[in-house]
Amino acid sequence: MSNKKFKVLDKEVHSNPDLKAKIEEFQNKQMELQTMQMMGQELDEAKLKEAQELFQSMNDDPKASAYFQSEMRLNK
Secondary structure, three states: OOHHHHHHHHHHHHOOHHHHHHHHHHHHHHHHHHHHHHOOOOOOHHHHHHHHHHHHHHHHOHHHHHHHHHHHHHOO
C-alpha cells in the first residue's frame, strides 16, 4: 500500500470524529504500555485487558483496520 493510499485513509479517519477518537485512544494506550515496559514497570492485568479489547475493536472496524495496516506498511 502506498503513501497515497495511507493519506486517503488518514483523511477518512480524520473526517470521522468517532473513529478518530477511537484510534487515538488505542494509540495512547499503546504508548502508555510501551512506556511502562521501557521503564521496567510491571504491566497491570486490567490495562493489558483494556488494550486487548481496544485492539480487537480496531480489528473489527474495517476502516480502522485498513488504517493501521497501511500505517504499519509505511513504517517498515
